[in-house]
Amino acid sequence: ATQLREKKDKRFESFVAHGARYCMLAQTYSNLKFYAGLDQSSYELGATFNVHARLAEYDLPVVHRAAVRLELLRPDGTTQHVTLSENAAGEFHAKVIAHVSGTYHARIIAHGTTLRGTAFTREHTASAAVWNGGDRPTTPPRGDDKDALCELLACVLSERVLTPSFEERLKKEGINLDMLRRCVKSHCKGKRGTQTPH
Numbered sequence: 759a760t761q762l763r764e765k766k767d768k769r770f771e772s773f774v775a776h777g778a779r780y781c782m783l784a785q786t787y788s789n790l791k792f793y794a795g796l797d798q799s800s801y802e803l804g805a806t807f808n809v810h811a812r813l814a815e816y817d818l819p820v821v822h823r824a825a826v827r828l829e830l831l832r833p834d835g836t837t838q839h840v841t842l843s844e845n846a847a848g849e850f851h852a853k854v855i856a857h858v859s860g861t862y863h864a865r866i867i868a869h870g871t872t873l874r875g876t877a878f879t880r881e882h883t884a885s886a887a888v889w890n891g892g893d894r895p896t897t898p899p900r901g902d903d904k905d906a907l908c909e910l911l912a913c914v915l916s917e918r919v920l921t922p923s924f925e926e927r928l929k930k931e932g933i934n935l936d937m938l939r940r941c942v943k944s945h946c947k948g949k950r951g952t953q954t955p956h
Contacts, residue, residue, distance in 0.1 A: 790815045792880035794826075794866040801892025803859055811842060811850040811866055811882070815873055819848025824870025826850040833860025842866075856888045908946035915939050 794811035809828050813820035826842040842850035856862065868880040913919065915938065920928075925935050 790820070790872060790878055790880070792868050792882060794868075794882035794884070796864050796866075796884040796886055798856070798886045798888070801888055803856065803888055803890060803892075805856045805886075805888050805892075807854040807856060807862070807864075807886055809840070809842060809852045809854065809864065809866060811868060813848045813850075813868055813870070813880070819846075820870060821847045823872075824848075824868050826866065826868045828852055828854070829865040829867065830854060831863040831865075833858045833862065856886070859889045861885060861887045908942070911942045912946065915942060 791814045792811065793814075794809075797808045797810070799806040799808070807830075811826045813824050813826075822844070826844075828838075828840040828842060830838040830840065832838060838854065840852045840854060842852040845851050850868075862885060864884045864886070866882045866884065869878070871877055915935070920935070928935050
């Protein structure tokens, strides 16, 4: 680049004005591995997020040569910063309480030096969510809900709603309204307060 600048080469001027005409993507292999994750004790408000990370170089723990921190984006848009403790050789942990309902996005970031003294950075992303009733299974439909649906279908399919001319149009489109009414009658048979559509 220096030589091109000194020669006032047009290629250099074009590069300065418009940038490079190519893009390079490089993939590399590293002997320094970063394993991280986030587990939660519950899906309810007040759940504990257990954040854990492990660093290894040449399959050996990275001991006292790194620091790991958590950047937790809360559902309300605020960010919580937590430093993980190195509780064992190359293993880091932290606990966070979820006080806000919604989805949490976590960045677990490690900084340190290799055995040769070279600085490194590693990062892992994770997510978690809590909400009111998060640990309760979905409640199945109650009988009252089915009764209400049957009453609605009976009303919609009744002659008070569907005129004879509309029924003829449905027949021309291949819709058998009589069979549809029979299906509803069979399904809603014996339901309290349900009128059979006719």
